[in-house]
Amino acid sequence: MEISIIYGTETGNSESLAREAREKLTKLGHQATVVDMEDMTVEQLKNAGTLLVVTSTWGDGEPPSNAEALYQALKDSSEDLSTVNYAVFALGDEFYENFCQAGKDFDAFLE
Ligand SMILES: Cc1cc2nc3c(=O)[nH]c(=O)nc-3n(C[C@H](O)[C@H](O)[C@H](O)COP(=O)(O)O)c2cc1C
Structure with a gap:
């Protein structure tokens, strides 16, 4: 299975866990890649x-800074994401x- 792992982080915890998940998924035979949310668009x-x-989650219930653009784009998007x-x-x-x-919020946007 091809799996994209995207992370939103302020101090690195999510990135570490994303990389750990990739290692485990790779060992299980999946093709997994880790991508900074900053480098991901809704289209991609x-x-x-x-x-x-x-x-x-950062601030007062906000996304971390590298996740802000994708968060806003998903929030504003009218794309049908039901196949994701x-x-x-x-x-x-x-x-x-x-x-x-x-x-x-990401869960709600993707749903
Ligand atoms: C200034 C600050 C604000 C935070 N705000 C929230 C919050 O609103 N809700 C929440 O569930 N966790 C909040 N957290 C906890 C972080 O989400 C948690 O420490 C997380 O492990 C950080 O992961 P990261 O290194 O990937 O950013 C906050 C932490 C800090 C230091």
């Missing part, structure tokens, strides 16, 4: 095969009121 995302979104097979792996901290909000 549509054709990215199976998608694994790994993102933290995806999963979201959201990092966060329950200390914050908007727990894992960026991950929840």
Whole structure:
């Protein structure tokens, strides 16, 4: 299976987990690539095969800075994304009121 793992990160946790996921998926025989969200457009995302979104939440329930452009583009998009097979792996901290909000938002945009 071809899997694109895209990460949104502020301090590197999501990127580390994305790379760890790629190692494990590769060992299982899948073709997995890791891409910085900053380098991914909605159009590319549509054709990215199976998608694994790994993102933290920052600020007050906001996406990390490298995820902002894709976050906004997906939010504004009228593309039909119903054919995209995806999963979201959201990092966060329950200390914050908007727990894992960026991950929840990506899930809602892709759904
Ligand atoms: C300033 C700051 C704001 C944060 N805001 C949120 C938040 O609103 N919701 C949440 O669930 N986690 C929040 N977190 C927790 C981060 O999402 C968590 O530490 C995560 O592991 C960071 O991953 P990253 O290194 O990939 O960015 C915040 C952390 C910091 C330091």
